[in-house]
Amino acid sequence: xxxxxxxxxxxxxxxxxxxxxxxxxxxxxxxxxxxxxxxxxxxxxxxxxxxxxxxxxxxxxxxxxxxxxxxxxxxxxxxxxxxxxxxxxxxxxxxxxxxxxxxxxxxxxxxxxxxxxxxxxxxxxxxxxxxxxxxxxxxxxxxxxxxxxxxxxxxxxxxxxxxxxxxxxxxxxxxxxxxxxxxxxxxxxxxxxxxxxxxxxxxxxxxxxxxxxxxxxxxxxxxxxxxxxxxxxxxxxxxxxxxxxxxxxxxxxxxxxxxxxxxxxxxxxxxxxxxxxxxxxxxxxxxxxxxxxxxxxxxxxxxxxxxxxxxxxxxxxxxxxxxxxxxxxxxxxxxxxxxxxxxxxxxxxxxxxxxxxxxxxxxxxxxxxxxxxxxxxxxxxxxxxxxxxxxxx
Amino acid sequence: xxxxxxxxxxxxxxxxxxxxxxxxxxxxxxxxxxxxxxxxxxxxxxxxxxxxxxxxxxxxxxxxxxxxxxxxxxxxxxxxxxxxxxxxxxxxxxxxxxxxxxxxxxxxxxxxxxxxxxxxxxxxxxxxxxxxxxxxxxxxxxxxxxxxxxxxxxxxxxxxxxxxxxxxxxxxxxxxxxxxxxxxxxxxxxxxxxxxxxxxxxxxxxxxxxxxxxxxxxxxxxxxxxxxxxxxxxxxxxxxxxxxxxxxxxxxxxxxxxxxxxxxxxxxxxxxxx
Numbered sequence: 001x002x003x004x005x006x007x008x009x010x011x012x013x014x015x016x017x018x019x020x021x022x023x024x025x026x027x028x029x030x031x032x033x034x035x036x037x038x039x040x041x042x043x044x045x046x047x048x049x050x051x052x053x054x055x056x057x058x059x060x061x062x063x064x065x066x067x068x069x070x071x072x073x074x075x076x077x078x079x080x081x082x083x084x085x086x087x088x089x090x091x092x093x094x095x096x097x098x099x100x101x102x103x104x105x106x107x108x109x110x111x112x113x114x115x116x117x118x119x120x121x122x123x124x125x126x127x128x129x130x131x132x133x134x135x136x137x138x139x140x141x142x143x144x145x146x147x148x149x150x151x152x153x154x155x156x157x158x159x160x161x162x163x164x165x166x167x168x169x170x171x172x173x174x175x176x177x178x179x180x181x182x183x184x185x186x187x188x189x190x191x192x193x194x195x196x197x198x199x200x201x202x203x204x205x206x207x208x209x210x211x212x213x214x215x216x217x218x219x220x221x222x223x224x225x226x227x228x229x230x231x232x233x234x235x236x237x238x239x240x241x242x243x244x245x246x247x248x249x250x251x252x253x254x255x256x257x258x259x260x261x262x263x264x265x266x267x268x269x270x271x272x273x274x275x276x277x278x279x280x281x282x283x284x285x286x287x288x289x290x291x292x293x294x295x296x297x298x299x300x301x302x303x304x305x306x307x308x309x310x311x312x313x314x315x316x317x318x319x320x321x322x323x324x325x326x327x328x329x330x331x332x333x334x335x336x337x338x339x340x341x342x343x344x345x346x347x348x349x350x351x352x353x354x355x356x357x358x359x360x361x362x363x364x365x366x367x368x369x370x371x372x373x374x375x376x377x378x379x380x381x382x383x384x385x386x387x388x389x390x391x392x393x
Numbered sequence: 394x395x396x397x398x399x400x401x402x403x404x405x406x407x408x409x410x411x412x413x414x415x416x417x418x419x420x421x422x423x424x425x426x427x428x429x430x431x432x433x434x435x436x437x438x439x440x441x442x443x444x445x446x447x448x449x450x451x452x453x454x455x456x457x458x459x460x461x462x463x464x465x466x467x468x469x470x471x472x473x474x475x476x477x478x479x480x481x482x483x484x485x486x487x488x489x490x491x492x493x494x495x496x497x498x499x500x501x502x503x504x505x506x507x508x509x510x511x512x513x514x515x516x517x518x519x520x521x522x523x524x525x526x527x528x529x530x531x532x533x534x535x536x537x538x539x540x541x542x543x544x545x546x547x548x549x550x551x552x553x554x555x556x557x558x559x560x561x562x563x564x565x566x567x568x569x570x571x572x573x574x575x576x577x578x579x580x581x582x583x584x585x586x587x588x589x590x591x592x593x594x595x596x597x598x599x600x601x602x603x604x605x606x607x608x609x610x611x612x613x614x615x616x617x618x619x620x621x622x623x624x625x626x627x628x629x630x631x632x633x634x635x636x637x638x639x640x641x642x643x644x645x646x647x648x649x650x651x652x653x654x655x656x657x658x659x660x661x662x663x664x665x666x667x
Contacts, residue, residue, distance in 0.1 A: 036413035041497060089604045096602035105509065112486065112568055116494040128628070135571040136480050137510055150601065151649040155539050156531050158481075158510030166528055170543060173550045178394035179600055193493040198505030200498075245526030247518040264524055289427055333483060378506060379515025381527065 001172060001272045002243060003391050005235030008085035010076065011227035011331035013046035013324075015317040018079030020239040021336050025342045027364065031317050033209050033221055038191045040117075045205045046317025048223025049191060050075065065143040067111040069104070069133045071192040072221065073143060076188060076226025086148050088183055089230055090379050099153040099180035100145055101162025101170045103187035105323030108139040110192035131376075140188055152180060158323065159306025161286075162245075162376035163187055164227070165326030168385055169243040171231050186228035189323040195222050202253060210289035210320075212313035214297060214348035217289045220357025227327035229334075236339045241275070241370070241386040244268025255292055257378060259300035262374070265382040266304055269372060273386040278306050282336050283358070284329045286376045287313020287345070288320050288384035293376065295354050302356030311358040316346025330385055335374040337389045340367045398548050399659065400594040402465030402583030403634060404457040406434055407576060409618050413460065420613045420635035425536075431665040432575055437519030446503065447516070449562045450482040451615050454513035454577035455520060458558045460580035465591050467554060469521035472583070473547060474556040476529045478538030479623035480572045482507060487566035515562070537626035538608075544584055545598060550569035554585040561623040575621030580631060593632055594661040603651040609642045630654070646653070 011079060014027040014032025025032060036042040039265050056071040077083045089098060111134040124130075129147040133139055141156035153174060157163050164187020171183035189195075206219035231240060246268065248261035255262070270277060271353055283305070287298055294313075301311050314332050321328050336342050340352060342364040351359060373385045407417040411427050411434070418425060418526055434456035436447045454476060462469040475483065478597040479583035480486075485508045492500050511529035519528055532539035537559050560579035564572055588595070611620070611628035613635075626644070633640045633656050 039497075055486050094602075109486070109490075111491050112571075113490050115571075116490040116567060119494075119567055125567055125571060130571065132571045132573075134532070137478075137535055138533035138536070141531075142533055145647070150602075152647065153539070153600070153650060154532060154647050155543065156527055156530060159514070159527070160509050160511055166526075170528065173543075173546050176550050177396065177546045179546060193497055194489055194500075194505070194508065197493060197497045197500040198489070198502075198508070199502045201502040201505055247515075247524050247527055248521045249518045249524050250517050251519065252512070253502075261524060271482075278418060377511070378509050379511040379517070379529075380518060381511055381529075383526075387404070 001237040003241050004172060004231045004233065004239055004359050006229050006238050006334060007232050007235040008082055008230040009331055009334055010080035010082045011225060011319040011328045012050060012076040013225035013328050014050055014223055014320060017336060023341060025317055027341050031346050039193055043196055043200055043205065044207050046209045046221045047191060048221060051383050052225050061275050062147055064131055065133060068110040069110060069140060069188055070143040072190045072224060072226045073188040074141060074147065076228060077147060081133050082228050085230060089182055090149060091326055093181045096152040097181045098150055099171060099174045099183040100141065100150050101155050101157060101167040101183060101185050102144055103167045103323050104140045104155045105160050105163060105189050106192055106194055107136045109194055110190060111135060113252050115194045117282060143233050159377055159381040160379055161322050161325050162375040162381040162383040163323040163326060163385035165375035166245060168240055169245055182229045184228060185231060187324040187327040188226040189321055190224040191207040195322060196355060198230050206289060208283050209347045210315055211348040212287035212289040212315050213294045213351050213355055215352045217294060220290055221319040222287045223321040225270055225318060225321035225324040225328040227324060227331050237386045237391060238334050239391050240251050241388045242269045242273030244384045246382045250380055253378055254385050255296050258270060259296040261380055261382045262297060262300045262376055269384040269386045270382050275370060277304050280309050280372055281310040282310060282371040284333045284344050284373040285313045286310055286377040287315055289315055294352060297357060298354040301358050305358050307357040308321060309358045310342045310360050312343055312345045312360050326385040331372045333371045333387050336374055337368060337387050340365050347392060395597060396549050397595065397597050398543045398545050399585045399592045400596060401554060401584055401585045401589050401591045401636065402461040404460035404581040405620060406453055406456050406579045407412055408432060412509045413459055416631065417635040420632050422614060424614055439516065448482045448485050448507050449577055450478060450560055451513045451516050453577050454558050454560045455517055457579040457581035458517050458556060460659055461583050461633045462556060465583035467583060470523045471556060474514065474526045474527040474558065475540050475544040476527060477536050477559040478575060479533060479536045479561050481510045483564040483568060483572055483574060487493055487568045515589035526649055535647055537624060538646045542646050548584045548586050552586045554583055557582045557584055559624050559627055578619055578622040578624050580627050588659060590661045592661045595657045595659045597655040599653055600646060601651050601653060602649055604649050606645050606649055606651050608645040
């Protein structure tokens with residue numbers, strides 16, 4: 001594919017608001033995880049909670065979209081001047097020529113959950129939550145379209161944990177087909193009862209800080225995040241070089257036992273980027289710290305990549321941010337490409353026997369050229385992104 | 394930029410019109426209620442133990458997806474797909490929200506994994522053993538046209554046929570006052586970059602900014618039956634395909650983005666020319 005320049009990019013998570021806070025947390029190996037204090041009856045687990053979401057207010061014109069997820073989206077837009085960069089792009093291309101494609105898993109379902117907890121005597125939603133837009137999946141996309149002043153294509157992608165990785169693929173196709181000249185992609189997912197108690201019901205939640213790829217890992221920690229990127233046909237880079245998507249065709253909530261879909265997505269990303277596996281310097285792994293994901297992903301990485309590749313999971317910094325994991329980890333991957341800071345894996349002590357030499361616990365620092373980000377989701381939806389420091393010839 | 398795609402397969406399911414043949418006849422003024430009205434199709438692609446507890450959204454999506462692929466004479470395992478739903482499975486969401494409000498620790502793992510917006514797409518790829526990518530999307534009132542555009546874009550950019558599935562179910566419980574949708578409706582199209590011997594229509598399309606966008610209204614006999622479903626945005630295109638005549642359509646992809654379509658019927662025979 002023709003590479004796209006990533007001309008603005010940002011992420012806000014438990015590991016900090018914006019790139020510089022995130023990079024400092026990665027470099028200093030400071031986890032953003034904390035003991036779960038979310039909701040009326042918190043489960044005994046750790047979470048990646050973003051500071052300041054509750055006190056964040058929306059501009060008056062955006063109040064109809066007010067809810068935790070859209071507040072987090074607004075908070076995320078403030079970081080790294082992304083709102084200003086998006087406005088400048090809007091002036092340059094026109095509001096109708098920038099596609100908006102954003103991913104989320106649960107969007108603003110937290111608002112629906114809250115309404116069910118506060119139903120009035122007649123069983124109706126409380127007056128302050130009688131706003132249809134926050135009780136539908138596209139709440140996020142609709143909010144962002146208004147917040148960014150865009151009038152072109154706007155879509156919310158919801159393929160669970162691959163959502164905000166797949167937005168890069170869709171943006172590339174929309175630009176290639178001439179439907180847009182540039183794209184704003186991203187993703188936002190916020191803490192809510194559905195995901196905390198839902199993953200708990202699947203026995204996937206860890207009572208301790210998550211330990212990706214550790215032999216003694218005990219499950220995931222749920223996190224929340226917002227992240228965005230501006231994709232253009234030209235610019236100074238870094239570059240989106242390729243993407244690969246696939247389906248597992250195996251199980252709704254468990255990965256393919258041989259990692260078949262993961263392998264296909266990696267191969268497709270490398271093929272689109274016209275790169276051999278040996279060209280990859282760094283991989284931000286999906287690495288949720290669930291038993292199955294890490295076992296299977298470790299084997300796939302050991303099979304496909306050179307021992308010299310530096311591969312790691314950053315979930316120990318942020319938790320698993322679900323539908324926002326794609327964009328958050330794309331941003332971490334872009335930071336690695338830009339700064340040469342290659343994160344290790346936090347909290348983990350002794351790697352699972354399935355791990356090859358690729359999977360690293362310690363950070364490293366060296367200039368790199370090519371990096372991948374893995375996102376594998378419920379429903380067997382996989383997406384791998386390839387980023388590069390320079391535009392290939 | 395003007396693009397061209399071909400409709401190679403089409404399917405429809407609602408309790409009143411449980412096949413494309415029923416829907417097409419009704420569009421053309423010949424509404425014949427089914428002799429035995431089923432509340433929902435049986436998701437035969439699922440294991441027998443999973444069929445009964447599959448959500449309505451999954452049952453209807455799998456039905457129309459399979460029928461559209463059959464009509465296009467394509468192996469479902471070879472097709473990328475786009476699954477679109479305005480609200481996802483509203484009955485599952487209602488149930489999960491109710492449980493969370495009362496007894497969160499009793500949240501059902503099956504309900505939880507059925508609550509994801511990509512549940513139908515996930516079950517489809519499992520059911521037909523498809524390793525090709527799918528996406529699952531929403532654009533509120535604009536879902537049908539916005540997702541159609543994504544499917545058409547994939548067909549053109551990737552130069553291969555794609556399966557497009559759109560569905561919404563009846564809302565339930567308190568959520569139904571906010572996310573409104575009545576009845577069960579599913580439709581599917583197989584879209585291809587070139588004609589084949591199953592092609593029924595050629596669609597020329599482009600997008601344009603239109604600040605005074607008036608989407609083509611649906612005024613067929615289907616409208617009173619199906620307008621309460623959140624996916625009613627599919628009706629103008631389905632009516633045009635049922636009519637089988639040359640038509641221009643305007644669909645709203647967003648508040649100010651128009652998808653202009655020029656539909657020409659196609660009898661699948663043009664591919665026979667030497």
